[in-house]
Amino acid sequence: MALTPLVYWAQRHEEIYLRVELTDAQVRVHLAVTSRKYAYPLPVFLQNIDVHVDENVLHFSAQGHGAKGQNEYKFSLEFLLPVKPQVSYKSTQRQVNITVHKIQRGWWEKLTVQERKPVFLAPDFDRWLDESDAEMEIREKEEKRNRLKASRQKEEGGLKTVFLIVYNLVQFLGFSWIFVNMTVRLFIIGRDSLYDTFHTISDVMFFCQILASVEVLNAAFGVVKTGVIPTLIQMVGRNFILFIIFGSLEEMHHKPVVFFVFYLWSAIEIFRYPFYMLGCFNTEWKTLTWLRYTVWMPLYPLGVLAEAVAVIQSIPIFDESKLFSIPLTKVIGTSVSFSYFLYIYLVLMFLGLFINFHHLYKQRKRRFRTKKRKAN
DSSP states (O other): OOBOOEEEEEEOSSEEEEEEEOEEEEEEEEEEEEOSSOEEEEEEEEOOOEEEEETTEEEEEEEEEETTEEEEEEEEEEBSSOEEEEEEEEEOSSOEEEEEEESSOOOOSOSBSSSSOOTTEEEOTTTOOOHHHHHHHHHHHHHHHHHHHHHHHHHHHHHHHHHHHHHHHHHHHHHHHHHHHHHHHHHHHGGGGGGSHHHHHHHHHHHHHHHTTHHHHHHHTTSSOSOHHHHHHHHHHHHIIIIIIITSOGGGTTOTHHHHHHHHHHHHHHHHHHHHHHHHTTOOOHHHHHHHTTTHHHHHHHHHHHHHHHHHHHHHHHHHHOTTOEEEHHHHSEEEOHHHHHHHHHHHHHHHHHHHHHHHHHHHHHHHHHHHHHHO
């Protein structure tokens, strides 16, 4: 008759825990060692325990020191309800710990299907919990996970807030420098300042507009709650004017339209960025809020109009210089001028104006409707 070790059990809603009282559990394997002079069997002890589940029955066998001394011990347990076939176990010098996972989460009235409990099986009072205690343990674990999650979110939120504060501050300082510099030059130099705006302002404007590309990523990844499409339209539109129309054509550098485009852009941004920066501190300045949601109404269409004038003025230059033209001499005998794209871009520009104007108007309406509702 096979020897059976003492087995202690406990459960949680998702696992069964078994503790087998077997010290130095191992399987004895005999290897035949042969030499030229003699041959003899050499007993080798390997830390290898056979534990598996077959048709909802746990089978265990191992060599170790139990109640009957050093022997091979075996037992089988047919579980009350279905369990997963994967079994994890860990052998120590004093015992073998086995974990079996339930297929359905729940609390079992007993461990096995037998009416009478096997004589070698007993509750593991070191780990024993009743159902209410187990549920309390689950709640404590859930609360701990929630606290850790809240802590991580708070830490991530802190980093996000610092990033947004620094970003909006840098943009505010950049566009403020542009706006103040252009205003002062206009009052001191007069009309002559309209013709050298690009050479005096373009470096800072390039920096601010390249940095503004981050806003598309912020919207796409949920760093800020705003629409991706309106943000993308504004970023692409401005960078097209700045880098293609102004940056690539030296003839455009001295045109007064550069002044009006830069001035209108910066006039909008010197209210937008400080508003966002104060929002990072959960602070609101009513005057700034009103300016942020009102100033764009005349300035944004005027800015698009100035951009359209810049595009129209650049068309003859592109036609003459053939810059960005597509050579198709083998197909149609000539090249396709970049100006054709600019005519299409003019149409798209006013379509983008409509989309962004509608988006900004909805933002303004929602903002002041909410404030009015709170006041009532």
